[in-house]
Amino acid sequence: xxxxxxxxxxxxxxxxxxxxxxxxxxxxxxxxxxxxxxxxxxxxxxxxxxxxxxxxxxxxxxxxxxxxxxxxxxxxxxxxxxxxxxxxxxxxxxxxxxxxxxxxxxxxxxxxxxxxxxxxxxxxxxxxxxxxxxxxxxxxxxxxxxxxxxxxxxxxxxxxxxxxxxxxxxxxxxxxxxxxxxxxxxxxxxxxxxxxxxxxxxxxxxxxxxxxxxxxxxxxxxxxxxxxxxxxxxxxxxxxxxxxxxxxxxxxxxxxxxxxxxxxxxxxxxxxxxxxxxxxxxxxxxx
Amino acid sequence: xxxxxxxxxxxxxxxxxxxxxxxxxxxxxxxxxxxxxxxxxxxxxxxxxxxxxxxxxxxxxxxxxxxxxxxxxxxxxxxxxxxxxxxxxxxxxxxxxxxxxxxxxxxxxxxxxxxxxxxxxxxxxxxxxxxxxxxxxxxxxxxxxxxxxxxxxxxxxxxxxxxxxxxxxxxxxxxxxxxxxxxxxxxxxxxxxxxxxxxxxxxxxxxxxxxxxxxxxxxxxxxxxxxxxxxxxxxxxxxxxxxxxxxxxxxxxxxxxxxxxxxxxxxxxxxxxxxxxxxxxxxxxxxxxx
Numbered sequence: 264x265x266x267x268x269x270x271x272x273x274x275x276x277x278x279x280x281x282x283x284x285x286x287x288x289x290x291x292x293x294x295x296x297x298x299x300x301x302x303x304x305x306x307x308x309x310x311x312x313x314x315x316x317x318x319x320x321x322x323x324x325x326x327x328x329x330x331x332x333x334x335x336x337x338x339x340x341x342x343x344x345x346x347x348x349x350x351x352x353x354x355x356x357x358x359x360x361x362x363x364x365x366x367x368x369x370x371x372x373x374x375x376x377x378x379x380x381x382x383x384x385x386x387x388x389x390x391x392x393x394x395x396x397x398x399x400x401x402x403x404x405x406x407x408x409x410x411x412x413x414x415x416x417x418x419x420x421x422x423x424x425x426x427x428x429x430x431x432x433x434x435x436x437x438x439x440x441x442x443x444x445x446x447x448x449x450x451x452x453x454x455x456x457x458x459x460x461x462x463x464x465x466x467x468x469x470x471x472x473x474x475x476x477x478x479x480x481x482x483x484x485x486x487x488x489x490x491x492x493x494x495x496x497x498x499x500x501x502x503x504x505x506x507x508x509x510x511x512x513x514x515x516x517x518x519x520x521x522x523x524x525x526x527x528x529x530x531x532x533x534x535x536x537x538x539x540x541x542x543x544x545x546x547x548x549x550x
Numbered sequence: 551x552x553x554x555x556x557x558x559x560x561x562x563x564x565x566x567x568x569x570x571x572x573x574x575x576x577x578x579x580x581x582x583x584x585x586x587x588x589x590x591x592x593x594x595x596x597x598x599x600x601x602x603x604x605x606x607x608x609x610x611x612x613x614x615x616x617x618x619x620x621x622x623x624x625x626x627x628x629x630x631x632x633x634x635x636x637x638x639x640x641x642x643x644x645x646x647x648x649x650x651x652x653x654x655x656x657x658x659x660x661x662x663x664x665x666x667x668x669x670x671x672x673x674x675x676x677x678x679x680x681x682x683x684x685x686x687x688x689x690x691x692x693x694x695x696x697x698x699x700x701x702x703x704x705x706x707x708x709x710x711x712x713x714x715x716x717x718x719x720x721x722x723x724x725x726x727x728x729x730x731x732x733x734x735x736x737x738x739x740x741x742x743x744x745x746x747x748x749x750x751x752x753x754x755x756x757x758x759x760x761x762x763x764x765x766x767x768x769x770x771x772x773x774x775x776x777x778x779x780x781x782x783x784x785x786x787x788x789x790x791x792x793x794x795x796x797x798x799x800x801x802x803x804x805x806x807x808x809x810x811x812x813x814x815x816x817x818x819x820x821x822x823x824x825x826x827x828x829x830x831x832x833x834x835x836x837x838x839x840x
Contacts, residue, residue, distance in 0.1 A: 452645040455613055456659035457635030457710060466658070470649040547649045547690040 335517040340524070343517035353506065357525060360491060360502040363419075364533065367426025368487045375434035375483070376476055382435075383442020384468060396435060404429035404490035408497050422494045422502070429490030430483030437479025441472030474548065477541040484537055488530045503529070560626055561713035561746030563589040563612060568621035570607055580771035581607045585621075587765055587774060589714070589746045596749040596757035598803065599767030599775075600811040605750045606718055608772070612748060613639050613716050625713060635659055638707030642719040644699040646691040652702050653678065653687035659710035674709065681705045681735070697728040701735065708739065714746040721756065730788065733760055737786065754803045758796060759786060766806045769814035776806055 283291075293300070314337050319325075321336035335343075347353040382389040404425050411421035445468055453467050495504030507522030509515075542549060568585040571578040582604040589595045597605045610616045612623055614633040623630040625637065633639075638659075646655050653674045660670035678684050681701045691699055700720055707715060717736075721729045737760060740747055751757050757764045758780055766776045780799060782790060790796050 446645070448641055448643055448645045449647060451613075451615055451633065452639070452641065452647075453658070453662075454615075454633035455635065455637060455639040456706070457662040458658075459662075462662055467647070470647070473649070545649070547692065 333516055335520050339517040340520045343515075343521050344524075347518075347521060356501055356503050356506040357529070360495065360504065361529065363423050363426055363491055363502065364484075364487055364529075367423045367491070368430050368484060370423075371427045371430040371434055371483060371487070372480060375431050375479070376438050379435045379438025379476075379479075380442060380464075380469065380472065383439050383445075383472070384464060389439075396432070400432045400436070404486070405493040405497075408494055411494075412498060418498055418500065422491065422499060425494040426487050426491045430487035433482040433486055434476075434479040437475045437482065438472060441475025441479075442468060444475065445471040470545075473541075473545050477537065477545070480537050480541075481534055484533050485530065488526065488533070492526060561589070561591045562626050563587075563714055563746060563748060564622075564624045565608070565612065566622050566624075568608070568611065568618050568623065570604070570611060570616060571619050582611075582773065583771040584773050589748050591746055592744045593763065594740055594747045594749065594761050595763045595765065596751055596761040597765045597767060598751060598754060598757045598807060599772060600769050600807060600814040601752060602770055602814060603767045603810065604770060604772030605767050608767075609716050609718050609748060609750045612714075613637055635663065635710045636713050638710065638712035638715045640700070640703045640707050640715065640717040640720045642722045644691070644696070644703050644723075646699055646702055646706070648691055651688050651690055652683060652694070655691065655702055656706045656709050658706065663710060677705045677709055678702075680739075695728075696724050697732055700724065700732060704736065704739065708743065708745070712745070714748065715740075717747065717749045719751055720749075721753075722751070729756070734788075736760065741785070754800060754807065755791060758782070758799050758803065759791060764803065766803060767810070769810040775810065778803060 318337050320331045321334050321339075325331045378392070382392055407425055407428055408421075411424045412418070415421040415424055449467050449471065450463060453463050458466060491502070492504035492507075495502035496508040499505035503522055503525050507519055507526070510518030510522055565585060565587045568587075569580065569583045571580045571583075573579075585608065587595070587597070587608070597608065599605045607616060611618055612625075612630065614630045614637065630637075646652075647658070650658065653671065656674040656677055657670045660673060665673070675684060675687065678687055681704070683698065683701060683705070686694060686698065691702065694702070703720070704715075720736075721732050724732060733756060736747075749757070749760060761780050764778045764780060765774050766778065767773065768775045778799065782793075782795060782799075
């Protein structure tokens with residue numbers, strides 16, 4: 264650190280105008296971000312500790328109520344990972360799952376958000392649709408599998424349908440909730456600035472509901488993955504859920520953990536994407 | 551004063567035979583009854599009264615948010631049928647759009663009117679400059695202090711050039727020092743724009759300091775108890791609040807409101823009850839002692 268501090272030439276004629284040296288800046292940056300850096304450091308240590316415990320439990324094949332006899336070690340999983348990334352079949356499983364999520368989730372958002380907005384604005388639409396939605400909502404998407412297979416001509420369509428259903432209700436309900444939370448004073452403020460119905464919808468109701476809409480999208484994305492994996496395990500031929508189940512049937516224990524980790528990473532990645540989109544769309548919420 | 555008349559000033563508010571009631575399970579509840587008020591063009595008029603007396607109800611009816619049960623509200627002879635940009639409104643809770651920057655908030659009314667973007671941007675910048683907020687045009691409201699928010703609120707309401715400005719306890723949430731500055735800013739803007747103002751407050755000093763006339767309302771169901779002209783000369787200075795003239799007006803209004811506040815609270819506080827509370831606390835909390 265001191266070496267860097269001395270590196271810059273310092274024209275010390277008018278002291279107040281001197282820009283702070285790199286060392287000072289680095290120190291200040293460190294002070295301001297100390298909390299964040301600490302969290303990252305502890306996070307890394309905690310993940311490494313998790314891997315270490317996993318490694319120890321599996322190499323010593325611990326049996327203590329829970330049996331680690333057949334559980335693959337982290338190294339075995341890593342080995343099957345390096346093999347899998349060169350395997351076009353594994354990549355195809357992942358791509359297919361991603362495509363199903365993309366289609367199912369997008370459809371849910373395209374239908375759920377506008378429907379929620381309209382239900383929130385027009386009482387009659389709410390009164391008609393809400394009871395049906397409330398009856399269907401508690402049914403887990405997985406329970407729809409047999410029905411979906413009957414409803415849709417292809418397996419692919421029924422899996423996308425299950426994914427759609429999983430994410431649809433959280434998106435709808437949260438959008439609706441957002442609409443009911445809109446501050447009526449803001450609506451009145453818009454009205455006495457000359458805004459009519461459509462402008463109020465576009466300029467007040469919609470942006471005011473956005474935080475709740477994004478909560479719905481985040482929750483919906485999580486449920487979409489849950490539903491997708493379940494559907495793939497039950498009725499699929501491809502997809503990362505099917506890959507994980509198939510690994511169990513074929514006694515490829517390392518691939519089970521690989522599938523699980525892949526699902527986790529994909530779920531994390533997709534919720535990060537939604538969070539990023541939320542920050543883009545709602546710059547006023549940035550701290 | 552003669553200058554105002556030659557400009558054919560607008561913004562004559564008239565409320566006649568006004569009453570407003572709403573339904574409840576126990577039958578209709580009278581919020582405001584048998585009320586007449588008016589604001590002459592360019593006049594600054596305040597309404598004061600005990601809390602819950604219906605002064606905000608009255609203001610909301612002038613704004614067009616509430617329909618009178620009986621009577622009529624007109625501005626320049628035209629009946630008020632709903633909210634419109636002709637009647638600008640400033641709310642106690644600021645009610646700025648959190649998703650719009652300061653400038654976008656000010657632009658909103660102009661945008662609704664269909665003014666092209668570049669033109670309304672220029673207009674908003676000029677207005678923000680007048681309020682000393684040009685440096686904050688790109689900020690989101692959340693980042694502003696209460697006084698700054700309310701300055702934006704006033705500028706936003708004035709941007710479309712309304713005939714009248716309605717303010718519903720606009721400085722109620724501000725600290726005392728900011729409040730005084732805001733009163734000065736509002737007075738300045740009002741004098742420049744020669745706009746009619748109807749101002750609702752429960753702060754008697756504020757009402758006297760700002761107004762040409764003050765209406766004092768009775769406890770619920772609200773009606774006009776008294777109309778007090780404020781003959782203090784303008785421009786008004788903060789120091790006037792110590793003058794005997796000001797204090798006399800204050801005393802008068804104070805006793806009017808006190809009567810009504812006592813009614814609103816359901817009668818005098820009983821002496822018996824007060825005797826029971828004659829406890830020396832010596833630093834203990836009341837709960838501890840009782």
